[in-house]
Amino acid sequence: SSSPALFSPLKLRTIDLKNRIAVSPMCMYSSEDGFANNWHLVHLGTRAVGGAGLLLSEATAVSPEGRISPDDLGIWKDEHITKLAEIVQFLKKHGSVPGIQLAHAGRKASTTSPWKGYRLLEKEEGGWTPVAPSAIPFYEGNPAPEALDKAGIQKVINDFREGAKRALKAGFQVVEIHAAHGYLLHEFLSPLSNIREDEYGGSFENRCRLLLEVVSAVREVWPEELPLFVRISATDWVEGGWNATDSVRLSQMLKEQGMDLIDCSSGGMVPNAKIPANKGYQVEFARKIKEEAKIMTGAVGLITNEDQAEEILQQNQADLIFMGRELLRRPYFPLEAAKNVGIDIEWPPQYLRAKG
Numbered sequence: 001s002s003s004p005a006l007f008s009p010l011k012l013r014t015i016d017l018k019n020r021i022a023v024s025p026m027c028m029y030s031s032e033d034g035f036a037n038n039w040h041l042v043h044l045g046t047r048a049v050g051g052a053g054l055l056l057s058e059a060t061a062v063s064p065e066g067r068i069s070p071d072d073l074g075i076w077k078d079e080h081i082t083k084l085a086e087i088v089q090f091l092k093k094h095g096s097v098p099g100i101q102l103a104h105a106g107r108k109a110s111t112t113s114p115w116k117g118y119r120l121l122e123k124e125e126g127g128w129t130p131v132a133p134s135a136i137p138f139y140e141g142n143p144a145p146e147a148l149d150k151a152g153i154q155k156v157i158n159d160f161r162e163g164a165k166r167a168l169k170a171g172f173q174v175v176e177i178h179a180a181h182g183y184l185l186h187e188f189l190s191p192l193s194n195i196r197e198d199e200y201g202g203s204f205e206n207r208c209r210l211l212l213e214v215v216s217a218v219r220e221v222w223p224e225e226l227p228l229f230v231r232i233s234a235t236d237w238v239e240g241g242w243n244a245t246d247s248v249r250l251s252q253m254l255k256e257q258g259m260d261l262i263d264c265s266s267g268g269m270v271p272n273a274k275i276p277a278n279k280g281y282q283v284e285f286a287r288k289i290k291e292e293a294k295i296m297t298g299a300v301g302l303i304t305n306e307d308q309a310e311e312i313l314q315q316n317q318a319d320l321i322f323m324g325r326e327l328l329r330r331p332y333f334p335l336e337a338a339k340n341v342g343i344d345i346e347w348p349p350q351y352l353r354a355k356g
């Protein structure tokens with residue numbers, strides 16, 4: 001039998017992933033003042049021990065105002081680097097490539113974390129006024145975010161650049177720019193949240209401008225030999241919103257800028273979108289973008305077992321499989337999956353007696 005694609009290596013510039021399984025970025029809402037701690041070490045570390053080829057940190061804020069909640073992980077000051085570096089070192093030691101998702105929450109900032117109700121924070125409890133392309137709130141009737149002026153836009157670009165520099169110092173080997181799920185960079189892309197009349201709004205090119213400028217600023221400080229990803233929402237799932245055709249056009253432009261891989265998610269722009277969230281529901285976007293923009297893609301969303309993942313790769317629909325919730329349930333999924341498909345991979349020696 002042919003050897004499984006899921007356990008074939010992937011070369012990204014000078015970085016080699018040992019398999020095609022990536023831990024999808026997942027907010028842990030477990031930080032204070034942006035600092036990583038032992039929760040992050042254990043959470044990410046467990047999944048490295050479990051055999052994932054690539055791990056992406058949760059959305060990591062490039063500025064305090066770019067946090068969804070006060071509990072978000074951050075990388076806006078040098079003091080954040082030490083603990084991140086310790087985690088990175090652990091992940092590398094276990095054969096996983098450490099990646100970081102750099103993020104700005106835009107108009108979806110200043111809320112409590114999900115298990116505290118996801119409600120807007122009041123100023124008295126540490127809330128702040130979110131920034132966005134235009135003064136349109138996510139929920140109709142809520143206070144409006146502040147529309148960024150030119151200086152504010154320059155600060156965003158600079159914050160991403162500085163975040164990437166710190167990520168490099170911490171030892172991360174992949175940076176993923178978060179331009180999905182209704183957060184700041186996606187808000188600039190979508191005509192539903194961007195009604196600006198300057199060069200950052202209006203036409204398709206203008207709405208793409210901020211993301212392209214952020215990518216170029218990050219690429220300036222992120223070494224040639226290391227890969228850069230972007231996560232997009234391939235569609236808003238709303239008539240008149242951002243759609244899959246836009247995503248192909250954007251991906252072509254990103255490819256010209258030296259982007260290595262498009263991580264294809266969807267949704268998050270508006271609260272009322274009708275999302276057909278069934279098995280592998282976003283894989284089609286990874287396939288379309290890979291085929292039409294001729295760039296590597298990652299598939300994500302309700303991919304839960306090795307057969308499904310293998311089929312996506314065999315059919316050339318994506319290059320990398322991102323898994324989120326299933327890896328929360330089964331951190332050792334890659335070890336288990338290798339056994340199920342009959343391939344012999346290296347186990348952590350401490351766990352060898354469980355290999356069977």
Ligand code: FNR
Pocket residue numbers: 024025026027028058059101178180181231265300301302303322323324325326
């Ligand atoms: C997420 N997701 C997510 N996405 C992202 O780009 N940045 C993030 O920080 C988070 N945070 C997050 C937290 C938690 C607890 C979950 C469950 C999800 C989305 C996630 O990366 C993934 O795209 C979706 O969960 C869909 O994939 P699965 O879970 O069906 O494999």
